[in-house]
Amino acid sequence: MNHRLEKLKSWMKEKNVDVTFLTSSENVFYLSGYYTDPHERLLALVVFQEQEPFLVCPEMEIYNAKRAGWEQEIIGFSDTDHPWELIQTSIHKRIKRVSKVAIEKEHLNVERYEKMLELFPQASFVSAEGKLQLLRMIKDAKELKLIEEACALADYAVEFGCSEIKEGKTELDVLNALEYALKQKGVTEMSFSTMVLTGANAASPHGNPGETKIKKGDLVLFDLGVVVDRYCSDITRTVAYGDINDKQKEIYDTVLKAQIAAIEASKPGTTAAEVDMTARKIISDAGYGDYFPHRLGHGLGISVHEYPSMTSTNQLRLEEGMVYTIEPGIYVPDVAGVRIEDDVYITADGVKVLTKFPKELQIIK
Amino acid sequence: MNHRLEKLKSWMKEKNVDVTFLTSSENVFYLSGYYTDPHERLLALVVFQEQEPFLVCPEMEIYNAKRAGWEQEIIGFSDTDHPWELIQTSIHKRIKRVSKVAIEKEHLNVERYEKMLELFPQASFVSAEGKLQLLRMIKDAKELKLIEEACALADYAVEFGCSEIKEGKTELDVLNALEYALKQKGVTEMSFSTMVLTGANAASPHGNPGETKIKKGDLVLFDLGVVVDRYCSDITRTVAYGDINDKQKEIYDTVLKAQIAAIEASKPGTTAAEVDMTARKIISDAGYGDYFPHRLGHGLGISVHEYPSMTSTNQLRLEEGMVYTIEPGIYVPDVAGVRIEDDVYITADGVKVLTKFPKELQIIK
Numbered sequence: 001m002n003h004r005l006e007k008l009k010s011w012m013k014e015k016n017v018d019v020t021f022l023t024s025s026e027n028v029f030y031l032s033g034y035y036t037d038p039h040e041r042l043l044a045l046v047v048f049q050e051q052e053p054f055l056v057c058p059e060m061e062i063y064n065a066k067r068a069g070w071e072q073e074i075i076g077f078s079d080t081d082h083p084w085e086l087i088q089t090s091i092h093k094r095i096k097r098v099s100k101v102a103i104e105k106e107h108l109n110v111e112r113y114e115k116m117l118e119l120f121p122q123a124s125f126v127s128a129e130g131k132l133q134l135l136r137m138i139k140d141a142k143e144l145k146l147i148e149e150a151c152a153l154a155d156y157a158v159e160f161g162c163s164e165i166k167e168g169k170t171e172l173d174v175l176n177a178l179e180y181a182l183k184q185k186g187v188t189e190m191s192f193s194t195m196v197l198t199g200a201n202a203a204s205p206h207g208n209p210g211e212t213k214i215k216k217g218d219l220v221l222f223d224l225g226v227v228v229d230r231y232c233s234d235i236t237r238t239v240a241y242g243d244i245n246d247k248q249k250e251i252y253d254t255v256l257k258a259q260i261a262a263i264e265a266s267k268p269g270t271t272a273a274e275v276d277m278t279a280r281k282i283i284s285d286a287g288y289g290d291y292f293p294h295r296l297g298h299g300l301g302i303s304v305h306e307y308p309s310m311t312s313t314n315q316l317r318l319e320e321g322m323v324y325t326i327e328p329g330i331y332v333p334d335v336a337g338v339r340i341e342d343d344v345y346i347t348a349d350g351v352k353v354l355t356k357f358p359k360e361l362q363i364i365k
Numbered sequence: 366m367n368h369r370l371e372k373l374k375s376w377m378k379e380k381n382v383d384v385t386f387l388t389s390s391e392n393v394f395y396l397s398g399y400y401t402d403p404h405e406r407l408l409a410l411v412v413f414q415e416q417e418p419f420l421v422c423p424e425m426e427i428y429n430a431k432r433a434g435w436e437q438e439i440i441g442f443s444d445t446d447h448p449w450e451l452i453q454t455s456i457h458k459r460i461k462r463v464s465k466v467a468i469e470k471e472h473l474n475v476e477r478y479e480k481m482l483e484l485f486p487q488a489s490f491v492s493a494e495g496k497l498q499l500l501r502m503i504k505d506a507k508e509l510k511l512i513e514e515a516c517a518l519a520d521y522a523v524e525f526g527c528s529e530i531k532e533g534k535t536e537l538d539v540l541n542a543l544e545y546a547l548k549q550k551g552v553t554e555m556s557f558s559t560m561v562l563t564g565a566n567a568a569s570p571h572g573n574p575g576e577t578k579i580k581k582g583d584l585v586l587f588d589l590g591v592v593v594d595r596y597c598s599d600i601t602r603t604v605a606y607g608d609i610n611d612k613q614k615e616i617y618d619t620v621l622k623a624q625i626a627a628i629e630a631s632k633p634g635t636t637a638a639e640v641d642m643t644a645r646k647i648i649s650d651a652g653y654g655d656y657f658p659h660r661l662g663h664g665l666g667i668s669v670h671e672y673p674s675m676t677s678t679n680q681l682r683l684e685e686g687m688v689y690t691i692e693p694g695i696y697v698p699d700v701a702g703v704r705i706e707d708d709v710y711i712t713a714d715g716v717k718v719l720t721k722f723p724k725e726l727q728i729i730k
Binding site: 040103105106107108109110111113114125127172176180183184 | 405468470471472473474475476478479490492537541545548549551553
């Protein structure tokens with residue numbers, strides 16, 4: 001944790017930021033080790049260039065924050081306290097002049113921002129989010145281990161889901177059964193709303209699972225992820241129920257070829273854009289360019305969508321420690337929807353694939 | 366819907382608000398009929414004193430918004446459009462001078478607020494949230510019907526949960542089983558994280574369900590709610606597994622007496638504080654005042670916590686159409702935790718209880 005705070009402090013010195021005031025559960029967790037969803041109550045981590053940082057949370061959570069490993073000051077407040085006065089006092093105990101404050105502009109709401117403007121009428125406010133995204137983008141060994149555990153559970157979920165595919169079952173039947181199986185393994189949170197889509201529904205990149213019954217000759221698409229100790233996985237597999245036609249097979253093979261090529265292109269020094277374009281070119285050359293309407297993938301970690309963004313224009317160079325998804329798809333209305341997604345980790349000289357459910361076309365009989 | 370917009374417009378005229386710019390999914394839904402969770406993308410409903418309102422949403426959602434019944438203008442934007450420019454143009458097509466803008470200060474983030482400050486450098490910004498809370502507080506017949514359906518499903522969930530209580534089962538076993546049963550009835554969303562708590566866990570007003578096994582002589586507390594077409598229910602029942610001791614019984618009887626008295630005190634003209642104090646006095650007189658640390662209840666509807674707040678100090682008078690919870694509790698560490706919660710609706714001359722699972726102590730054998 002201290003290592004992470006030191007990196008933030010270096011950035012603050014470079015940018016002349018006097019105070020960084022973080023309020024999202026994700027960023028507070030990343031730097032303090034304490035995760036909580038405070039609902040409408042205030043949660044904040046306040047960091048200085050030199051002085052000791054402090055955490056602000058409801059009084060009844062102080063014990064949990066300490067138990068999570070936060071050893072520095074905690075400002076607890078009750079429902080009748082005025083947390084902003086406590087914060088002002090604690091800041092001014094540390095530094096006298098506040099000229100520049102870094103905040104999470106996409107997270108902090110106007111009501112709280114107005115409080116900060118009152119407290120620091122002389123200060124300018126800059127965004128801390130870009131820096132936090134860059135810090136979080138490079139995973140350490142402990143983070144990788146948690147993501148790998150989350151990936152293994154995602155593999156299990158797809159496997160279990162496949163075993164539930166039977167004539168007459170609906171998308172929701174299969175979805176509910178696989179989530180229940182995960183809960184019995186102790187999973188308490190999914191990375192996002194699980195998708196089980198079949199037939200025409202799977203041919204939309206953002207379909208909603210419903211009462212559609214799975215029938216022979218259909219493709220079934222699973223897109224899901226599991227959270228393990230705050231770290232997310234994200235997998236997509238498309239399987240066949242019974243025999244599928246040649247057009248469906250051609251689409252599947254094209255997506256798989258693109259997906260494997262993008263994995264092979266993933267290594268330190270390559271740009272995100274090059275990886276995206278490797279997959280995109282294969283799909284375009286096969287005549288399906290118009291049916292692949294989204295980016296190749298996205299970073300993942302504490303959030304299911306974080307840096308790096310794997311788009312055709314992102315010139316960011318890949319580095320050891322990055323974790324992201326590779327998920328090309330082809331969606332041809334009334335014909336087929338196929339997406340294949342793995343989570344990968346950039347190593348010192350290549351790539352490690354973290355999700356392991358088979359990718360050669362699975363035919364469920 | 367138009368009726369609701371007309372009420373908002375009257376308030377805008379009274380307060381000289383030129384533009385109301387709403388961004389939360391809940392308030393946009395309340396006034397437009399269209400619900401979406403736009404994630405990081407912008408969603409907004411823009412309302413004027415006289416001119417036609419417009420909705421702002423991602424391009425791919427326009428069809429859904431229309432299908433949900435929104436007949437007025439929709440500004441759709443793609444990932445490469447600049448929605449703020451489109452908004453500025455659409456506003457200035459309607460009115461030339463913008464002096465006062467109402468926004469959701471607890472919802473709008475600083476990044477978007479800065480865009481608005483750029484667009485309307487002369488304007489002052491006030492909060493729209495209080496007014497929306499007051500509008501949403503009075504439910505119409507359609508809203509009541511949905512809440513009643515959500516309450517019936519909550520009753521079913523408690524009943525099913527009770528049938529799952531057996532020696533050796535954990536809190537999570539019972540919780541997962543009852544949620545799975547709800548999913549099989551088509552429920553796709555709970556009002557909040559379901560709680561099934563037993564023994565010492567139930568003696569904390571904010572325990573977390575876990576691997577604790579239910580054993581004879583324990584109380585088991587269920588706190589859960591179901592969402593039906595965006596409207597929430599919220600029920601708590603505490604049941605006994607096998608025979609419980611006299612102290613546990615005394616606590617149960619005290620909570621039940623307080624809960625029933627608060628229901629009887631609920632009618633138009635009474636204040637929220639009077640209702641809270643009716644229950645609180647019974648609990649205090651029985652010697653448990655220090656063990657009832659929270660408000661009596663909260664309004665519910667599109668949000669699981671909304672107006673009216675049922676506290677000992679809220680002088681708001683009850684009116685026909687309000688829906689709120691009545692949920693006194695007594696939590697004595699290492700002895701017992703009991704809470705009993707119903708959802709109620711204020712009628713023209715009294716109260717209607719919407720949750721119906723029995724409240725006389727249920728003893729599971």
